[in-house]
Amino acid sequence: MPGAPLLSPFPVPGWDTQAATPQALSTAGGLLVPHDGEPVADVRDRPDRWARLTLVAGAVRRGLPVLAWGTGAALAGRVLGARVQPGGPAGDWAEVPRGAEVQAWQGEVPLLWRTGRVTAWAGAKLPDPLKADFLAGLPGATARTPGTPLEALGGEAALRALLADFYARARADTLLGPVFGAHVTDWDAHLDHVTAFWVTLLGGAPLWRGNLNRVHAGLGVRGPHLERWLELFGEAARAHLPPEAAALILARAGAMGARLGPPRGGRGNGPHPGRVP
Template identity: 70%
Template sequence: MTSVPLLTTSPLSGFGVEVVMASSAALPGAAGLLVPHDGEPVADVRDRPDRWALLTLLAGAVRRRVPVLAWGSGAALAGRVLGARVRPGKGAADWSEAPRGATVERWQGEVPLLWRAGPVTAWAGETLPEDLRSEFLARLMQAEPRAPGSPLEVVGGEAVLRTMLADFYARARADTLLGPVFAAHVQDWETHLDRVMAFWVTMLGGGPAWRGNLNSVHAGLGLRGTHLRRWLALFREAAEDCLGPEAAAPLTARAEAMGHRLGQRNAPHVGRVP
């Protein structure tokens, strides 16, 4: 850790090691990212471009598997990035529910006080306990240099992938061409999202979560090439907006290859929309 920086999103002193202010450009070489409590809102960030920028930075760290230690409002930011619901604090900092798949190690009433998900360790309290600080630094000292893992890890893991897919389907459902198709064929969106998640986890090297035949799943919908092209365009937009072009590349490349195969098998009525 001595040759690479430990980043922080807010000015921080007395942490025990030198820290530098975080930026997107510094993330690839960062040893870790600290997201301290800053007392600013998380649940409602309308008209707050500074908070959106911070969320984008934190999402970039998660995608790159940079170890993150967040507390107070920082923990709520981390939860929001991972798709968790954030609740306004009552006389205290906003706090997040535990993200899907997170391990909660300590509760304080209904608040998940200490939780971990992927590279993130989050403490909902406004003051970071000394044992968590020491544990995080020890983990950084022992960590091997990060190397690119599976495409799923490049994307940012399952929680980030699910958030991106939910965003894509929100766009598709609102689309004048694709919306009516989904409305006619999908009634239970949570189950549908689970199924699509399993497909993409498998396609991105995350294990055999999905088994099936892509053509048979989408047969009989009577869709044409215009639907497929629109699906691919919206998918690329959602992936690049949520993940950034670099992290989105494994997804968009596979989506385009999948579209090509479907087009060949189903011409001239191509485009069985997933």
């Protein structure tokens, strides 16, 4: 299919594919999400799975044809808001996404379902007729919808590198360092949690659920803390991103700070054991 390659996160025997990256979605003809046997229901400590979810979400947002099977079908279901359960025909499996048409069941598991341009098969091995049907339906040129802000930043990997740099700066800072030191004990878990928040905020997979104001209530954060937070975040963003991408994420950060922050010199709140941004 000239000019519109079929993408896959890893090579699949019998398929002619190219490596799937967030950047490649803009010129792709479709996306495969093959079975890999990895978890889907719980990916809190798996940045690689977050990246895969973000990739699938980007394809769905762009209106690309997506063929997913096995745990790939569970990933597609999760992206579409379905609950994921363990112990299906190929490991984790997704319940029926809202609006999807189920065409085959295996017990309680929706074995084959379709919605929009997504086709999902819960089994670990994809039937040949489904492969042929998918290939026959691939257009020479696929209508595109705009990509997500996360894609504009370069995807989850670029975002995570930015956040790691920011936290290195913040931990060494005389104003912010003590705040983080008082509330964060596991920095790897904290980076995972905050990456999930930003992935969700920037239009990627819905990995974070919570109330931003409630999470930060009572942390003792005052106006000067937020100003310094934005200053260091800006330094990290400009160090890792092109100017337009840095401006994009800094606009989001500024809006978030406006929601959270008391006025300059404001009283703030007392200590609280919750996570800090």
